[in-house]
Amino acid sequence: MIDFIARTIYDRRITPTEPLSEYGLADPPIVVIFYPRAPDGSVEPKALAILYVGDTLPSTYAYYTRVPGDSDLTIIPLYQVNSLIKFAFDIELSPPGLRFSDINRG
Secondary structure, three states: HHHHHHHOOOOEEEEEOOOOOHHOOOOOOOEEEEOOEEEOOOOOOOOOEEEEEEOOOOOEEEEEEEEEOOOEEEEHHHHHHHHHHHHHHOOOOOOOOOOHHOOOOO
């Protein structure tokens, strides 16, 4: 899992000019949190990293994302986020533009 994140490369960083809600990041539908494991195998209480994933860009080929505490947004290719969702939840997010919140997990 950490290898996946280490290989994730964002396309670019942008400074938001609109409220975070316009990017799907005021209440993001996807929040990825990584916790370290202690030597005894238990999960440590402090997160290593957090990534908020919002809406897709109008082109539908990338997501708006944000790291807590960072004022800029990062643009991450759709396939990288979708691969993570597939790995974590066994859910295919395709066709492009389908949002995690659109899926009925019912």
